[in-house]
Amino acid sequence: MTASTRPGTRSARPQVTRPSWWRAYWAMLLLLLALIALPFVLGLLEGATVGDVLANEAGRSKFMQGLLIEVFLLGLYALSYDLILGVTGLLSFGHAMFFAVGAYTTGILLKSAGWPFGVTVVAVIVAGVLQALLFGVVLLRVSGITFALVTLGLASVFEILIKSREFADFTGADVGLQGIPKPDFLNPSAERLRLYFIILAVTVLVYLFYRRFVNSPPGRVCIAIRENEDRARMLGYNTFRFKLLALIIAGITAAVAGMFYAIYNPIVSPEVTGLGYTVDALLIILIGGMGTLSGALIGAGVFRLLDFYLLKWFGENAAFLLGAIYVALVIFVPYGIVGTWQRRSVAWRRAWRARSGKQ
């Protein structure tokens, strides 16, 4: 029975692009289990008890939780960039703003306005939608490289505002936004383990939502737009709506990542408003595999951990090594880690079947 005989049902999707959940998720599932166990394993290796880990005693476990929180947040941020660039094909040079708006909204509302955390979360999501609409207005007029440049312009205006002296009372200008009152239950030091698991859970849920979206009819239209927007239009799709939808989802995701960034870090650095931070997102999805979604998360891990450990082990030479590794990755892993893996595994499976004589 071919898949097409039951259109409309979910199981009717063809297997090549939508394998069974185990084949699609086994690697991510193992990784997730490892990430759940990691804080405890690290603690036990160090001679601490599970109780110590649960009590957020200082040590290697707690330190690693912090580093991984940074990875998760970078992963969320890169995931949102992958949705608009890798899946939908929109090149934005202003993506750092999507993240920074979340971070600064959180910081300013908690600190200067004294809003409760719950309301702040809602405000961050609203801000995420609004900035996506702002980019959407641009998208109505221009596309391609012009869109990239206009978004760069918008993000630069935002960066200038954040760093300007006039708003220093709210934003901390180029020093950064400090002294944000954190909600007690998410305190990055006293409740590190809880924050770790909450951000891990958010990352997993957002990732699953993204997977679901890309496999849904609107997600398929986004892929079609990436390939050829005119063709998608000629099938009767108002492509602007789908691009706007991708922007809104990405805008909310990046803003929420920025919110957690403001909660986890002692200071919101104005660096997150700059072009360099957009380039980080681009680098991460290039490392992980553009358009693969899971590549954004894997890439974030590689990006942050390489950065950290090279700096720790090689000090000043780290930047040079990092550059060399990125060049090597681009040459030897041209479709990113996940993208290359997917292509290879298809070839391997085919070779395996040929060997076992099944055709």
Added chain:
Amino acid sequence: MSNLLEVRGIDTFIGQFHILEEVSLTVPEGAIVALLGRNGAGKTTTLKSILGLTPPRSGQVIFAGEEIQGLPSYEIAAMGVGYVPEHRAIFRDLSVYENLKLAERKKSDLARKEAMIFELFPDLKRLIKLGGANLSGGQQQMLALARALVPDNRLLLIDEPTEGLAPVIIEAMMEAIRRLAATTTILLVEQNFLVAGQLAESYVIVDEGRVVQTGVMADLLDDDAAIRRYLGAG
């Protein structure tokens, strides 16, 4: 016979270039009309002007009694105008099934049409799960045409369906277009005069962006001078 499509004196520019000058043509309901001409004569631009992909600067495009020039392409498509672009225009990153599914305008479109589509193109049924990039050229062209069959289109604009295909596949495409013509009106751009001559009842020849000759296909087949002059074929 009423006209399903009327193009009245459209002028189309691409950048500063005046591509179409005062192009007019009519496509009667239920007919297959061939749009002929050399490379670069303006055939594809005429289709794109009708579809709003390169909107005409002046003139009118009337589909089923309604003026559609200036409407966005997706609205024109939603009125029941299907387009099969040249060069096997499928989505290579999506599977055969997803390509067909994407062409639905109503949820049940594919379910209703798949028997007919798979009868015309049995290959597609076999390859339903395969990614578009893995199809051969002929299979991609079949898929491009099949995609236009999924929704209920009143008018199909087909651009160079047999370009670069093997003779046996050309036969299959011609058969598909003939079957289609029973329910759909077709404006067909075709370089291969042998194909166009067999399929279409009437023709429009464009040359250097102008309509230079129209008439009944049977007459054109005998008009060697016009064929040599405008189509460069013998």
